[in-house]
Amino acid sequence: AKKVEPKTLKVVVVINTNLGDKAFSDLVWGGVQKAAAEFDFEIKAVELGGDPTKQEPTLTELCDSKEWDLIVAGTFNLLEATKKAAEKYPDQKFLVYDAAINYADGKFKNVVSVLSKQNEGSYLAGALAALLTKSTTDPLVNDEKIIGFVGGGENAAINDFLIGYIEGAKAVDPATKILFSYVGNFTDSAKAKELALAQFQQGADIVFAVASSAGFGVYDAAKTADKYAIGVDQDKALQFKAVGDIVQAKHIPTSVVKNLDVLIYEKLSQFVKKTMPWGTHEAVGLKGNGMALANNEYTKLIVSADILAQVEALKAKIVAGTTVVPTAIGLTTEQIQVYKDKAGQ
Amino acid sequence: MASVSHLFHLEIGVRIMSENIKVEEYILSMENITKIYSNGFIANKSVNFKVRKGEIHALIGENGAGKSTLMKVLFGQEQPDSGEIFYKGKKTNITNPLVALHMGIGMVHQHFMLVPSLTVAENMVLGVEPGKYGMFSYKEAVKLTNDISKKYNLPIDAEAKIMDLPVGFKQRVEILKILLRGVDVLILDEPTAVLTPQETDELFKQLKVLKEKGYTIIFISHKLHEIKKLCDNLTVLRNGRVTGTAKVSDLTEQEISKMMVGRDVFLTIKKDVAQPKETVLSVKNLSWVDKHGKRVVNNLSFSVRAGEILGIAGVEGNGQRELTNLIARLEENQIGEILLYGKSIAKQSIREIREQKISHISEDRMTFGTVYEATIEENIISDRFYKKEFNKNYLMDAKKIKNHVNELIKEYNVRTDSKDLPIRTLSGGNMQKVVVAREFSSDPKLVIANQPTRGIDVGASEFIRKKLVTLRDQGAAVLLVSADLNEVIEVSDSIVVMCDGSIVAYLKDAKRVTEEQLGEYMLGIKKQSDEELREVVHD
Amino acid sequence: MDVIFKSIFSTVFFYTILRVATPLIFVSMAALIVRKGGIMCIAFEGMMLFAALGGVIGSALTQNLFVGLLLGTIFGVTIAMIFAYFVLVLQSNNVLTGLALNILGSGGTVFLLFALTGEKGTSSSLRSLQVPHWNIPIIKDIPILGEIISGHNLFTYLAFLTVILVYILVYKTRLGLRIRSVGENPQAAESVGIKVIRTKVISLLIGGLIASFGGMYMSMGYLPFFTRDMMSGRGFIGIAAQNLGGGIPLNTMLSAMLFGSAEAVSNVFQSLRLPSEFVQMLPYIVTIVGLISIGGVKKESKSKIKRIKEIKESTHE
């Protein structure tokens, strides 16, 4: 490749799966795009399609080309390969998102990592759902205390959401029952819809969809069954509103928003301004606004102020550090099972 | 050879002079047809073939001479690489069978062209289905079938499924099928290969009626007496070339066969009186039921001794195939016993049976006898490839196999460029020679030969029949199943007749049997007593 | 546990089965027609994906449902015709071509969506149209029956109608007879002037059309949007249903519904605390068990076994 002295900065983003999920991957890309527009640098996305064989060659090639001022790569799936590359190419700068690196041993001076604590956002969602299902005024809500959760494939990130969700629900009412099922992949939106419908059928009023593009099936199920769904990663209600699907938006009282785009945007702006704190990790949860529960017009429409206040109070405790939400990251299957058993079936 | 073709050209010349032919008199004329298959094989070389309106014209020649190919060209199934076809005086371009059918040319193929799971009526009307608005009226089809079968006096059960019909009836469906389409020219490619004498006679009667009604018939057969009986003129093909055209009445059978093969052929087999020894195969109270619950083999008992040829005569479809398949273990679940050297085969695998030097020529060459896509070599070694002598250090010994196969190709006179060509490139007769080479070269002690010469030219048939006798003389027991009565009588030492799954006659001395006599038993008109039948078991 | 029983023995559950089985019925009917034509085609997944996308794009761009259906059909049938061209005309290997077209379906749809609309992966931001649901007059008021069979998407009714139409087509029309003959003995068909390749192409065309409806149901009925790889193996399961049904339209439909039921049961069983992997396996295990039991029955006909017994008894006497 030709080596012209770059006028502008060049940033490449490695996406472990594919763009276009309208959820996690697009979120990351959105943050990068925003920064690029503002600070005027060149960007490019490389998608791996979930194929682990491509991780190493892609990163090596990107490093080797010396073309990119910064490589943005993320998720735990890509972490090992990224660490390897960062070690091998100490002059190449990396921004790692949604994964944690331990810098204690003084390595990785060329890397910065950020993570948003999905479990904390999910905790609030669980709480909100558990409160909402007890509502006596909402006509869409039955009198059983049951809420639902549909995950894509079963993995640590999904279970991280699940545990937070269960804990949150139990925190406001230990009698709440949480139904949860997994699609088995992140593409079968029809199956996701069926699973959500089955949960509604079993008495749930509100189902949390954590299944990337398959999650759209869950939202549709809520619309079909005239129940509620909670969105993930981005503010789904506003997303639907933006394309004019108001009916759908009205079935999504809230979303667990990962403000990863904001975090990435901030890091990129630091990078441009050369204030990047190399060799540090930042895990941002509710405190610092790394995670948030969407509170939009539909939230206000559906969720009573009382419930919102209670959720807000829970949030304050987490921000203050008095409540610590457990995470699935680092837990064994048996340990996770303990939390799952709490869901109560 | 030169003298023969000279003779024929002379003959044509004489006829042309005497009859002062006008071109229009030929309903059909194929000129300078050359057909080259995509593997480069030249099946027809500048063939000129002319047929007059209202005649029965025989097309004869050895296996692989190019008869079927020429007819397929005429029927639009193959496209010639050069040459022209004139039909009713007009030059035509027959691009596919539909064109041929529209013009009035119909063909009954050498191999049945029927859809087994459909009924007779459905097969009859295929391509010209009755019914309105795209719908298919089955009732109408049945009616059409019944009408046409009445009109030509060829009775058939319109609602039977083809797969349940005996071959004779399938043949009938084929003929009715083209009659239904209202053609003027009928091409019959070896229609009698699978018929009994009685059925053949019946067919000939019908064909003659058709001829009288003005139909033109092209008739392909290897059976010369049939040609003599039925046809007006003949054209001989050899090696893709026309070697002559003649009036049938001008020639004797001997002359015709010499024309085809290029040398004298012996139509009778010379052999000594049999010297039967110990029993090799004995069958006791054997019965078998097909998947519809029909009892196809019915309480058979007989035995075959070393050094004799036992012929089984019978109309095809009377249990012969099932019988031979049971002996060769291709069918299972028999009732009763089959003993080889006194030991039951019920628990033995096909390989175990073959290792006791049992050979089997199946009547169904395409299904059992050969692998179409495999090479000649691969087809020959299928019963011996695993043996020590052909293997070395876990691999097959290519050199030894090559020599072995080349020897057999030479010995059995298989006409081919190389042992490594797929067997599908051979003509029917040569394919059968490959089968025979395999089955006869394993030093067999029992040969089960089911229709070994069906559809095979006189030369090759003679070769195979002689071989059977040689094997007998070397001490093999031979069970010969054939629908060709001439063959049964010529080759066998004694004859058993099967009808409807049972043995109805045992004729100890084949020499003293006539075709008519056999025919009566075969059709179930006569039956021997139980005492007489018991003699077929030699214990 | 009783929640599960309650779920399974409810009218909603049976309603669910019809909904889940709809795409499978379409594909299995498509597979049936194609199989009758003697073609072994595994490209339905690709056809359905393209049809699903075509329907969404067509209806979103024009806001006209029929244009959407038309475009979807064109997309799906195009894939069928590509299959036909390569397999029947150029004689490419059918399994290979099928696999290649499925790969094409997976990536090609995303690419096309991107090229035409700038969206990638899902079409949820397109305002595509949905085929309506239908409450059947009178029937909808019959207690249990109404709850099960009324109120479905029109595609669901079309699926069942397709079964009847396929039956008529195969057994009662000229074309059907020709398709069967071409599938069973092409030489025979050719010898009576039937154009073999053309007939096979027609059977693929019809198969492609029916499969397209299966695909469009997914993105315009079942769900109101297209997502990447949304068929998730339904094309293959349709072939399995066809195989289970032994080429008979009614049995094939029942097989598709059996599979739909297994899927629905598995969805409900997710609330049992079994490892999710095992619950997700269930539908596939059911299919295999189905194949085994059909095969077991096929082995020997009853009349034959009975007859053998009779003969054995009579010879013993």
Added chain:
Amino acid sequence: MINKIENQFKFIRIAISISIALLLAFLIISFVSKDPLFAMYNLIIGPFENIRRVGNIVELMIPLLFTGVGVSIMYSAGQINMASEGAFFLGGVAAAYVSVTFLLPYGIHPVVAMIAGGLIGGLIGLIPAILFVKFKALPVVSSLMLNYISYFLGMYVIHYIIFDPETGYLSSFLYKETAILPKLFSVTRIHWGLVIGLIVVVLGYLFLKKSKWGYAIRMIGMNPNFAQYSGINVGFYILLCQLIGGAIAGIGGAVEQLGMYSRFQYQKLSGHGFDGVLVAILANYNPKFVPLAAFFIAYVRVGADVMARNSDVPIEIVSIIQAVIIVFVASERFLAGWKHRKIVKASQERFASEEA
């Protein structure tokens, strides 16, 4: 003479097929790219631009050698068995299990892992064959269903038995160092699996084309009735070759894990089994040609990756280009008319010279 034309034709046909496919690819690319020539350059020349990319081709090729040979053996018996996919996946899982849980010395550890992979792969390959021989269940259907079952079974093992909670995603523990297959060359990731794969190719070739077992299998594939008639135990050989084919695919899965990965991290079926079907068909079920076909597929993939990385062409276009190239290359009768004319001419010339 005719053979010469046939071979010549095959070569020309493939060359033209590839050209057409590339032309089509170019058209599609020009549709979306600002600089289609640059994209095409990356697609075609890109894979050879540096050693590492050539290495990538070979790395991609290695698993396809196994599945390609495995499928060639399976399909030679006329069984359309897609279980190579499940066999490859579970072979990898079994190897992961052995690599994670067993304590074995260098040299022996990978061998045991590969044996484990081979055993489970063989079993997976065998099941559709048993269902076919015993119950007449169509292998193409049962094997597709079995692939899903294999996937979920494998994920269960990863999730419940050798799950490493530290990584933050669903993956196994690190493989023990003793189990890893060493690299062959330092710059690339090409590992000893290449050698094993080539050995499998040679053995597969000898087995299928030169041994009595291979002969029996091929005869069954072409005409099972004939095989039975000749005394070949059809059921046994069908089971045998599906077992062997599945085992080879399973070993491939093990080799891929031990050579390319340090822990099991597939989240879905890897597709190597289906690719093996493509490779086997392109190689005409002859192991001799498997390396060539595998190279071809790997080359196209790497080219597409390079293109997607370096140009503005989206990665999904790969699937289109792949599909187009594969079906064109496999089309038997493409240009058949031309070939026929050529053969006819040659035959006519021969005919004429014979006449003379």
